[in-house]
Amino acid sequence: MELIFSLRRKEIVEMEPVVAEVKERWPALFTEAEIKEEFHRITNKNLIDDFGAGLNQxxxxxxxxxxxxxxxxxxxxxxxxxxxxxxxxxx
Incomplete structure (x- = not known):
């Protein structure tokens, strides 16, 4: 998924597909592990650590x-x- 990140991003930004279309085209994006990885690719932060820190705050x-x-x-x-x-x- 990391190798095609720029392709996915371009497709989503330019075509603005509805969620059902994204889920059909990129089903792995909707798994827990891939959500964490995608968050890291976009923000360079750990989703769980950031969420936990925010919750603690x-x-x-x-x-x-x-x-x-x-x-x-x-x-x-x-x-x-x-x-x-x-x-x-x-x-």
């Missing part, structure tokens, strides 16, 4: 938002937040 604020609106979420979220509270207390 925003987690405290997300937890604050969830706690502020605790009653707006299903009981499963309340259980999850309860476990998170327990883990934080143990640290």
């Amino acid at each position: 925003h987690t405290p604020r997300l937890v604050q938002l969830y706690l502020a609106r605790r009653t707006a979420f299903p009981p499963e979220m309340d259980k999850l937040l309860g476990r998170l509270d327990e883990e934080v207390k143990d640290m």
Whole structure:
């Protein structure tokens, strides 16, 4: 897939195909491994590492938002937040 990256990019940018056409023409692009590789080819960054770092950066604020609106979420979220509270207390 790396060898034909420029061809794929040119085709997608110039022809602007719909997702179904891209999936038909380049099915491997829709596998987890290839998504990671394509992200790396485009950005020169590791998708999972960048996502994890971003999530870690925003987690405290997300937890604050969830706690502020605790009653707006299903009981499963309340259980999850309860476990998170327990883990934080143990640290």
